[in-house]
Amino acid sequence: MAVKIDYGNFGKFANQMNRASKGGFQKALNTFLQGLGAEFLRIVQDEIIHMKIVDTRLMLASFRKGKEDNVWEIRDGGLTLEVGSNVKYARFVNDGYHTMGSDMKGALKNPDGSDKLFGGVQARFIPGYWHNDRFVYDPGADEGMVLKSQWIVGRRYWESAINIFEKIFPKLLEKKIEEWFKNYFGMK
Numbered sequence: 001m002a003v004k005i006d007y008g009n010f011g012k013f014a015n016q017m018n019r020a021s022k023g024g025f026q027k028a029l030n031t032f033l034q035g036l037g038a039e040f041l042r043i044v045q046d047e048i049i050h051m052k053i054v055d056t057r058l059m060l061a062s063f064r065k066g067k068e069d070n071v072w073e074i075r076d077g078g079l080t081l082e083v084g085s086n087v088k089y090a091r092f093v094n095d096g097y098h099t100m101g102s103d104m105k106g107a108l109k110n111p112d113g114s115d116k117l118f119g120g121v122q123a124r125f126i127p128g129y130w131h132n133d134r135f136v137y138d139p140g141a142d143e144g145m146v147l148k149s150q151w152i153v154g155r156r157y158w159e160s161a162i163n164i165f166e167k168i169f170p171k172l173l174e175k176k177i178e179e180w181f182k183n184y185f186g187m188k
Contacts, residue, residue, distance in 0.1 A: 025184060029079070032176050037072065037083045038065060039172075040165050047157040047164070053093060062087045096154030099147065122149040 044063045048055065062069040062085040071084040127144040128137040135145060 025180065028180065028183075030074075033079070033081050034074075036169070036172070037081045039168075040161065041065065041083055043164050044157065044161040047160045051155050051157055051160075053155050053157060055093075059085065059087045059090045059093065062090065092152075092154075094154050094156060094158045097152050099150050099152060123147055 041063045045060055048060050048063070053059075058069070061067045064070060065072045065083075069086040071082060071086055073082040074080065075082070123146050125144055125146050126135075126137065127139055127141040128135055129141055129143060130136070138144075
């Protein structure tokens with residue numbers, strides 16, 4: 001009984017491995033990783049729009065590479081990509097918040113500098129008046145309204161985007177691996 005090993009294609013395979021290891025594959029992997037980051041940020045933006053989250057477009061724009069307050073950081077030889085937003089209220093919109101929570105600077109302070117309670121509830125007085133159906137802020141007004149602290153439920157757009165991305169990622173990766181094998185090793 002004998003085993004025959006054909007080394008005929010080994011030289012070709014060795015050359016292809018050489019080519020892939022001389023930066024071609026690393027560059028392709030880095031490009032793919034950046035594409036994944038851009039795709040994830042697109043999904044986050046889609047979720048913000050789909051959920052009809054009220055925004056001045058600052059938060060929405062921050063989920064785009066190169067925009068102000070965007071997080072786009074590549075580390076560890078180009079194999080780690082961190083994406084996100086530095087817009088402070090993006091976390092509150094996602095996770096939820098108290099309208100007058102201690103993490104919102106000065107929100108518990110009333111115009112007189114106190115943090116007194118109205119009817120046992122954290123609240124603050126806002127001077128102004130009502131004009132038709134709109135409140136007009138007027139620091140010199142004798143009347144106004146009292147805003148009570150309440151919990152605003154988070155919209156969870158970030159988690160929704162992660163769930164969507166986790167569903168599409170395996171197919172994207174499989175397609176890319178097939179492409180790499182075809183390009184570097186002539187395999188289908």
